[in-house]
Amino acid sequence: MRAIDTNANVINIVDDIVTGNFGAVGRYYSSNTNKQLTAAEAKAISVAGLKIFAVFEDVAKPDLSYNSGQRDARIALRQAAGVSQPAGSAIYFALDYEFDTPDLDGVRDYFQGIKGTVAGRYKLGVYGDGVICDALLDEQVCDYAWLSASRGFPGSKVFYKSKRWALAQSPNYQSLHGLNIDIDEVNGDFGGFQVGVTPALAARATAPGATPWMDWMRQHRGEIQQTGAKPTPFTEEIFQHTTFGALNGITPSSCAATVCAALELNGYSSTHSAAAVSYRSYGTSCTLQPG
DSSP: OEEEEOSSOOTTSHHHHHHTTEEEEEEEEOSOGGGBOOHHHHHHHHHTTOEEEEEEOSOSSOOOSHHHHHHHHHHHHHHHHHTTOOTTSEEEEEOOSOOOGGGHHHHHHHHHHHHHHHTTSSEEEEEEOHHHHHHHHHTTSOSEEEEOSOTTSTTHHHHHHHTOOSEEEOSSOEEETTEEEEEEEEOSOOOOBOOSOOHHHHHHHHSTTOOHHHHHHHHTTTOSOOTTSOOOHHHHHHHTTSSOOOOTTOOOOOHHHHHHHHHHTTTOOOOOOSOGGGGTTOSOOOOOOOO
């Protein structure tokens, strides 16, 4: 299986990732909000039948200390909870720098801080060069190793040939619909996960021509009150998927709220708006015409 990793939100190119025959997407936990995996994005990736692998990185060369490891682990745990990452899957921690044998004592201190903070809730992975990956696997500090792109880094050529890695990043950078990506080889279990989707839903959502949001709306045809009428519990429920607020006993125009509920309840991201105009720029164009 092949995978991609990127520091940008992929919610608008999930279909292209599937079409490209990739099976997983690597995304970030970080103090940098621009590169963080979001809950809506995690849902969209999962519903498409793809797996996610999460990596924490604030800087390429973190301070190699126990306290720094604790700090980074706390951030990663908060963000993992925010996207509902399931316990027992993996969080990788990046050392995206040319570390070598003399750096191993510091690397051990850093990962001991991480390990003590994570406390077994998630499996641990390391992203780094061959020397770092090899040592942390040998010492059973990490469950998974993700070999970084540069084969010129210490030990990387030898470690790549060993096939001990779960993920190996290609040295060749690429783009997908204008998004900068890395391509990764996958070698067996890599600690990937999905969120908010059952196997049955994932299969239905990725079937040719599938429109599960339309199936949901057909199932609820006739349940939404006319504009101005007293709202039913069902109408109150669909507006909870928007930012509209309390209905105060009167049903507003419900078309956009219905779409928001249909998308969110089937594992997709919506605009969260009760205004129909919010969908003018939503999603990507397609040829489906369900009626």
